[in-house]
Amino acid sequence: MSIDRPSTAPTLDEVAHAAGVSRSTASRAINGGDRVSPEAQAAVDAAVARLGYTPNRAARSLVTRRTGSVALVIPEPDGRVLADPFLAGTLRGVGHALDPTDLQLVLLIARPGEHAGRIARYLKGGHVDGAIIASHHQGDELENAILAARLPAVFIGRPAVEAESLVYVDVDNVAAARRATQRLVDAGRTRIATIAGPLDMSVGHDRLEGWRAALAHAGLAVNASADGDFTLTGVRSPCSGCSTTTPTSTRSSRPPTSWRRARCACSSLPGAACPGTCR
Amino acid sequence: MSIDRPSTAPTLDEVAHAAGVSRSTASRAINGGDRVSPEAQAAVDAAVARLGYTPNRAARSLVTRRTGSVALVIPEPDGRVLADPFLAGTLRGVGHALDPTDLQLVLLIARPGEHAGRIARYLKGGHVDGAIIASHHQGDELENAILAARLPAVFIGRPAVEAESLVYVDVDNVAAARRATQRLVDAGRTRIATIAGPLDMSVGHDRLEGWRAALAHAGLAVNASADGDFTLTGVRSPCSGCSTTTPTSTRSSRPPTSWRRARCACSSLPGAACPGTCR
DNA sequence: TTGTACGCGTTATCAA
DNA sequence: TTGATAACGCGTACAA
Numbered sequence: 314m315s316i317d318r319p320s321t322a323p324t325l326d327e328v329a330h331a332a333g334v335s336r337s338t339a340s341r342a343i344n345g346g347d348r349v350s351p352e353a354q355a356a357v358d359a360a361v362a363r364l365g366y367t368p369n370r371a372a373r374s375l376v377t378r379r380t381g382s383v384a385l386v387i388p389e390p391d392g393r394v395l396a397d398p399f400l401a402g403t404l405r406g407v408g409h410a411l412d413p414t415d416l417q418l419v420l421l422i423a424r425p426g427e428h429a430g431r432i433a434r435y436l437k438g439g440h441v442d443g444a445i446i447a448s449h450h451q452g453d454e455l456e457n458a459i460l461a462a463r464l465p466a467v468f469i470g471r472p473a474v475e476a477e478s479l480v481y482v483d484v485d486n487v488a489a490a491r492r493a494t495q496r497l498v499d500a501g502r503t504r505i506a507t508i509a510g511p512l513d514m515s516v517g518h519d520r521l522e523g524w525r526a527a528l529a530h531a532g533l534a535v536n537a538s539a540d541g542d543f544t545l546t547g548v549r550s551p552c553s554g555c556s557t558t559t560p561t562s563t564r565s566s567r568p569p570t571s572w573r574r575a576r577c578a579c580s581s582l583p584g585a586a587c588p589g590t591c592r
Numbered sequence: 593m594s595i596d597r598p599s600t601a602p603t604l605d606e607v608a609h610a611a612g613v614s615r616s617t618a619s620r621a622i623n624g625g626d627r628v629s630p631e632a633q634a635a636v637d638a639a640v641a642r643l644g645y646t647p648n649r650a651a652r653s654l655v656t657r658r659t660g661s662v663a664l665v666i667p668e669p670d671g672r673v674l675a676d677p678f679l680a681g682t683l684r685g686v687g688h689a690l691d692p693t694d695l696q697l698v699l700l701i702a703r704p705g706e707h708a709g710r711i712a713r714y715l716k717g718g719h720v721d722g723a724i725i726a727s728h729h730q731g732d733e734l735e736n737a738i739l740a741a742r743l744p745a746v747f748i749g750r751p752a753v754e755a756e757s758l759v760y761v762d763v764d765n766v767a768a769a770r771r772a773t774q775r776l777v778d779a780g781r782t783r784i785a786t787i788a789g790p791l792d793m794s795v796g797h798d799r800l801e802g803w804r805a806a807l808a809h810a811g812l813a814v815n816a817s818a819d820g821d822f823t824l825t826g827v828r829s830p831c832s833g834c835s836t837t838t839p840t841s842t843r844s845s846r847p848p849t850s851w852r853r854a855r856c857a858c859s860s861l862p863g864a865a866c867p868g869t870c871r
Numbered sequence: 872t873t874g875t876a877c878g879c880g881t882t883a884t885c886a887a
Numbered sequence: 888t889t890g891a892t893a894a895c896g897c898g899t900a901c902a903a
């Protein structure tokens with residue numbers, strides 16, 4: 314029955330008192346408005362508006378046993394990838410989808426050298442009601458954490474560990490790479506290379522497989538692929554044994570505009586394997 | 593005294609019981625460990641480890657009156673900017689700084705056409721303990737919301753409204769632009785243009801001012817500036833009256849590699865103002 | 872140093 | 888339809 318609480322956020326009690334109803338009725342009116350008379354509803358609505366009432370998330374979470382927040386997990390040890398427009402789009406999309414909800418978007422970014430154990434622990438800690446895994450790598454323990462915690466989760470891109478209860482959205486990367494390669498085959502090309510994505514991600518793996526399949530089907534040599542990491546700089550890094558090359562501008566954080574001039578011997582497609590990162 | 597609670601997160605009560613101490617002692621041992629005997633501390637630590645105890649954020653927040661989360665606000669109506677490496681770096685930095693803490697990073701992204709009123713309301717709602725404003729535009733009401741809520745906040749880049757209690761980190765953009773321009777002056781250039789940042793951001797405003805100052809100081813013409821928005825595509829959009837130009841590839845989400853070939857008449861620096869977006 | 876008891880703001884249960 | 892009342896899990900005076 315504390316009446317005066319200066320400069321503090323209004324509580325449900327105060328709303329109820331201002332509306333002339335009990336706290337229970339006020340609560341019902343605010344959530345859903347089921348089993349509440351029109352006049353009571355109106356009174357509560359008015360009081361809420363006048364007092365600028367906002368439900369206390371902590372108190373609500375305590376009893377509903379839900380946190381009211383979902384995690385967007387980016388288990389990406391390599392910082393550069395965060396600037397990837399794909400991830401940026403994902404971020405926006407998730408944010409917008411959450412807008413109409415009163416769910417919080419909690420961002421979980423992996424630390425540079427870390428193996429996602431911390432994030433797995435966080436997920437298991439019950440701090441969020443659900444999770445979206447945006448850049449999943451093989452071996453980051455996320456699948457097990459999610460399965461163990463029975464946490465509703467969606468992987469963006471097929472997870473490394475496949476399980477019945479692991480849901481994901483993905484495109485058919487194998488077919489896409491196969492079609493892309495086939496297009497070059499149809500154009501009469503005979504020596505077709507690929508710069509693969511990270512092979513510890515299903516994207517990279519699948520696309521490489523599609524490329525392989527198309528070449529094999531066409532009876533062409535499957536011997537010119539290089540590791541990539543979805544970044545310009547990552548692709549340009551020369552393998553040992555090739556002529557060393559550097560971008561013309563190394564001090565800028567954006568990809569140098571003259572990167573086309575840098576060329577690794579492998580990318581000239583001799584067809585032979587080279588000892589460095591190329592295979 | 594509820595003993596059996598199957599497959600639920602362990603509570604402080606259970607930890608205390610397992611450690612053979614009272615809940616108060618367990619609580620003290622977990623937070624700070626002040627005024628607790630070494631043996632009690634050890635017992636609690638062991639129990640925590642064995643049970644995999646994680647404090648319930650909601651319950652803790654309810655009594656400490658802190659939410660345990662800080663917001664990273666990106667009031668950026670233009671989606672493309674999210675892919676900006678600067679913002680990506682900010683994201684990483686904030687994330688890493690928060691790692692050792694048990695603070696949650698809550699991401700607040702503006703909706704496309706929206707004027708940040710929703711975010712301002714959210715901030716005032718007391719949902720976070722603090723905020724970092726990453727891409728602040730003039731007129732987005734964020735300063736007032738923060739001042740009204742007495743919310744600890746840091747602006748990245750000087751806020752449009754300057755107030756005593758509004759703290760920010762920034763570089764001296766005026767001086768930087770002045771020095772950059774001066775360098776060209778020293779090199780003997782006489783017609784020096786700038787592609788400005790958004791003028792409703794202090795960055796854009798300040799850099800333009802630095803450019804102006806240096807030119808004025810050198811007695812050169814201050815008549816060749818164009819609006820930009822820190823994106824490649826934004827810069828390339830032709831002003832009306834200039835020869836229309838399009839990127840060679842428009843279907844890709846990444847900046848076309850041949851953008852250098854697209855050229856607006858304004859960027860050829862005739863020195864004369866043109867009727868479109870250039871000034 | 873330890874434990875008891877209360878309150879944080881909300882939802883859920885159950886009589887009325 | 889409404890209103891007491893009991894949790895929810897935790898921190899913290901206060902007393903021992």
